Amino acid sequence: MPNFYNEMYSDAATIRPHYDAFAEWLAQQSPDVIQQKRAEAELTFQRVGITFAVYGDDAGKERLIPFDIIPRVINAAEWTRLQAGLVQRVTALNRFLHDVYHDQNILKAGVIPREQILNNAQFRPQMQGVKVPSDIYANIAGVDIVRAGEGEFYVLEDNLRVPSGVSYMLENRKMMMRLFPALFARNRVAPVEHYPDLLLDNLRSASPQDSSDPTVVVLTPGMYNSAYFEHAFLAQQMGVALVQGQDLYVDRDTVYMRTTQGPKRVDVIYRRIDDDYLDPRAFREESTLGVPGLLDAVRAGNVGLANAIGTGVADDKSIYPFVPDMIEFYLGEKPILNNVPTYQCRKKDDLQYTLDNLAQLVVKEVHGAGGYGMLVGPASTKAEVEAFRARLLAHPEGYIAQPTLALSACPTYVDAGVAPRHIDLRPFVLSGKSVTMVPGGLTRVALQEGSLVVNSSQGGGTKDTWILEN
Amino acid sequence: MLSRTADHLFWMARYTERAENTARMLDVRVQYSLMPQSAQAEQQGWRTMLGVSELNAQFNAKHDTLTQKAVIDFMVRDPDNPSSIVSCLRAARENARAVRGALTTEVWETENTTWLVLQQHLKNRLYEHDPGAFLEWVKYRSHMSRGVTLGTMFQDEAFNFIRLGTFLERADNTARILDVKFRFLASDSIQPATQREFYYLAALLRSVSAFETYRKVYRDAITPTRVAELLILQQKMPRSLMACLCGVVSNLQDVRNELSHETERLAQELYAQLGSMRIEDILEEGLHQFLTRFLRSIEELGNGIGRDFLIPLEPPVQEVEPEPEPELMQTQSQTHTQTRSGTQSQSQTQTQTG
Numbered sequence: 033m034p035n036f037y038n039e040m041y042s043d044a045a046t047i048r049p050h051y052d053a054f055a056e057w058l059a060q061q062s063p064d065v066i067q068q069k070r071a072e073a074e075l076t077f078q079r080v081g082i083t084f085a086v087y088g089d090d091a092g093k094e095r096l097i098p099f100d101i102i103p104r105v106i107n108a109a110e111w112t113r114l115q116a117g118l119v120q121r122v123t124a125l126n127r128f129l130h131d132v133y134h135d136q137n138i139l140k141a142g143v144i145p146r147e148q149i150l151n152n153a154q155f156r157p158q159m160q161g162v163k164v165p166s167d168i169y170a171n172i173a174g175v176d177i178v179r180a181g182e183g184e185f186y187v188l189e190d191n192l193r194v195p196s197g198v199s200y201m202l203e204n205r206k207m208m209m210r211l212f213p214a215l216f217a218r219n220r221v222a223p224v225e226h227y228p229d230l231l232l233d234n235l236r237s238a239s240p241q242d243s244s245d246p247t248v249v250v251l252t253p254g255m256y257n258s259a260y261f262e263h264a265f266l267a268q269q270m271g272v273a274l275v276q277g278q279d280l281y282v283d284r285d286t287v288y289m290r291t292t293q294g295p296k297r298v299d300v301i302y303r304r305i306d307d308d309y310l311d312p313r314a315f316r317e318e319s320t321l322g323v324p325g326l327l328d329a330v331r332a333g334n335v336g337l338a339n340a341i342g343t344g345v346a347d348d349k350s351i352y353p354f355v356p357d358m359i360e361f362y363l364g365e366k367p368i369l370n371n372v373p374t375y376q377c378r379k380k381d382d383l384q385y386t387l388d389n390l391a392q393l394v395v396k397e398v399h400g401a402g403g404y405g406m407l408v409g410p411a412s413t414k415a416e417v418e419a420f421r422a423r424l425l426a427h428p429e430g431y432i433a434q435p436t437l438a439l440s441a442c443p444t445y446v447d448a449g450v451a452p453r454h455i456d457l458r459p460f461v462l463s464g465k466s467v468t469m470v471p472g473g474l475t476r477v478a479l480q481e482g483s484l485v486v487n488s489s490q491g492g493g494t495k496d497t498w499i500l501e502n
Numbered sequence: 503m504l505s506r507t508a509d510h511l512f513w514m515a516r517y518t519e520r521a522e523n524t525a526r527m528l529d530v531r532v533q534y535s536l537m538p539q540s541a542q543a544e545q546q547g548w549r550t551m552l553g554v555s556e557l558n559a560q561f562n563a564k565h566d567t568l569t570q571k572a573v574i575d576f577m578v579r580d581p582d583n584p585s586s587i588v589s590c591l592r593a594a595r596e597n598a599r600a601v602r603g604a605l606t607t608e609v610w611e612t613e614n615t616t617w618l619v620l621q622q623h624l625k626n627r628l629y630e631h632d633p634g635a636f637l638e639w640v641k642y643r644s645h646m647s648r649g650v651t652l653g654t655m656f657q658d659e660a661f662n663f664i665r666l667g668t669f670l671e672r673a674d675n676t677a678r679i680l681d682v683k684f685r686f687l688a689s690d691s692i693q694p695a696t697q698r699e700f701y702y703l704a705a706l707l708r709s710v711s712a713f714e715t716y717r718k719v720y721r722d723a724i725t726p727t728r729v730a731e732l733l734i735l736q737q738k739m740p741r742s743l744m745a746c747l748c749g750v751v752s753n754l755q756d757v758r759n760e761l762s763h764e765t766e767r768l769a770q771e772l773y774a775q776l777g778s779m780r781i782e783d784i785l786e787e788g789l790h791q792f793l794t795r796f797l798r799s800i801e802e803l804g805n806g807i808g809r810d811f812l813i814p815l816e817p818p819v820q821e822v823e824p825e826p827e828p829e830l831m832q833t834q835s836q837t838h839t840q841t842r843s844g845t846q847s848q849s850q851t852q853t854q855t856g
Contacts (some may be wrong), residue, residue: 081614268603292811
């Protein structure tokens with residue numbers, strides 16, 4: 033790996049100013065105490081049941097996401113810039129979504145090739161011309177950001193469908209405050225605990241009815257879904273019902289939930305189910321998770337969905353390269369956050385470049401998520417690279433390639449002690465009448481030495497994220 | 503509240519209660535087996551215990567000989583036995599997990615911790631080395647679960663459905679214990695007014711935490727009639743049928759909806775009947791006949807609660823052509839009934855697997 037930016041140290045001996053207070057505190061702690069606190073954290077996560085389900089080999093098992101007690105700290109100036117960049121980016125993405133489902137000006141202007149949108153599996157023609165509340169499609173976005181150097185941030189993915197992880201952001205903070213209250217006296221850490229209130233406000237604003245007290249529900253695929261803890265957590269924190277598809281039904285294009293006191297009308301659904309499974313009548317017929325007739329209710333303007341159906345067309349990896357163009361097209365502004373240079377393997381030249389440089393590149397499936405089915409060239413064996421080459425050649429249109437970024441690293445507890453591990457950041461951006469977010473987000477950390485894959489399904493852990501107030 | 507949520511809460515409480523009752527019966531049996539007795543009597547005792555839960559056939563299918571070790575294994579650890587402590591606690595925790603948002607943090611963490619610690623006990627085989635300590639632990643986790651519910655839950659519908667589950671399950675369990683134990687008593691294996699009868703009844707009383715209460719209420723020798731009276735008619739006795747029915751009636755009142763009138767009436771009728779009965783009336787009818795009738799009513803009440811509250815109501819009108827013909831309507835209402843019974847059988851599966 034090339035040299036990478038260390039979040040805590042500017043060189044081997046120098047601590048960055050915003051980590052001073054933490055580093056000083058850490059140096060005073062005895063290893064025994066730290067060990068004991070780490071064990072306490074794990075026990076608490078077990079007891080509280082903050083687990084995620086694993087797909088594949090150990091199907092059905094519940095696992096803990098490893099939690100690291102060294103926080104990821106970002107200073108106020110950098111956060112201010114990040115926040116401005118996020119507002120700008122998500123605003124443009126929502127404008128784009130409204131546009132492709134209405135006038136398609138961006139296609140008419142030739143900024144994005146028409147077939148890139150219309151042939152995209154995530155484009156939902158059923159949403160064409162449908163009015164959604166406040167013209168917002170992606171109410172909740174989880175934008176993945178990495179740092180490659182001083183002030184140098186890149187957006188990796190926009191995640192506009194059903195981004196998860198915010199419950200870990202909240203639980204990690206709770207855990208840190210419980211384990212190390214003294215730390216929070218020494219550092220002015222911006223609070224994040226009001227996220228559920230912001231979310232509830234946002235969801236209420238997604239009601240198509242003019243009601244002062246709309247009924248909001250969280251729709252989950254059920255307790256065997258990997259993010260079930262989060263669904264239950266957010267519903268409880270907001271004080272709204274956690275429903276499954278079977279709890280809802282549509283009658284005359286209106287959504288009701290089945291309660292012990294009879295049917296109750298539902299105004300807003302924070303759905304944590306993918307488009308494909310939402311409505312067996314409109315999308316995948318075999319889906320038992322969804323609600324038959326839901327699309328009709330949306331089209332009739334009788335229920336608000338967050339996020340709206342069809343947001344996948346904006347966070348698809350094949351659309352990603354166009355986001356800077358969208359920002360210029362809709363807002364007339366220069367992008368604040370960088371895009372990672374992206375080679376689209378559906379293009380002949382880009383494919384050739386990718387094939388020639390496979391061992392240096394990161395190659396991702398256009399429709400992939402969760403860190404599955406990707407190649408990290410520099411971290412792979414020759415045989416792995418060659419095996420991937422064959423898959424790439426068979427379906428070049430299904431892949432994009434990017435240079436391997438030198439992701440920044442943060443000191444992290446590992447078996448051998450404290451060592452730098454690569455991290456990313458997922459802030460959660462809420463769009464409604466305005467764009468809001470809590471300071472920070474979820475920091476994920478790749479626990480294996482040298483690894484750049486932070487996904488929890490691939491052995492990643494998490495850290496508390498501190499935005500220091502001035 | 504959501505019907506499904508109510509359903510999970512109801513079953514969470516039932517399974518927690520059932521685990522406790524399994525532990526109680528095992529505990530008494532383990533203690534009783536320390537008494538001098540013939541190997542045959544000992545075996546008979548364990549048989550009786552399996553009989554309470556109607557599990558003899560299932561046990562025989564798995565085990566060639568009936569030993570204490572085999573029965574404990576079957577009733578504690580065997581995941582195929584739906585009444586084993588493991589099965590009940592798993593189902594309780596799964597139901598709780600499905601609606602953890604409707605529970606206070608404390609209630610959820612209690613259920614979850616019970617499950618996590620149970621894994622350790624199973625691994626260390628505590629139930630083999632020290633069955634008494636293990637069964638005591640199960641009982642205390644149940645006390646804890648109930649206490650934390652009473653101490654932290656807002657007393658709304660969620661609370662009512664938990665309580666309904668607790669009382670209904672307990673009524674069922676107390677009635678079963680009484681039935682089996684008194685049938686054994688009547689089978690001439692134990693002579694009336696002997697020391698053996700005393701120990702037998704004392705064990706029965708202890709299995710429902712009623713030994714000290716009996717002394718306090720009657721201040722007299724332990725007789726089968728008084729034991730039956732205490733466990734059926736004494737409303738102040740927390741595990742008596744009267745007390746359970748009282749709990750069912752008052753919680754049903756709190757959750758009343760448009761459909762529940764008949765179920766509520768049934769509960770009140772049963773409660774009023776018990777209230778007006780003397781133990782002599784019951785013995786005259788025959789304890790077994792009375793308890794069989796009672797268990798049937800409890801089952802009916804459970805089905806009623808399921809039908810009125812827990813099984814999701816179908817949409818009032820199916821989406822159809824604007825002007826449906828009468829004939830078509832009829833077909834639909836039949837479909838409607840079928841869907842319901844379909845859901846009901848689902849809910850019954852839940853009884854087994856959670």
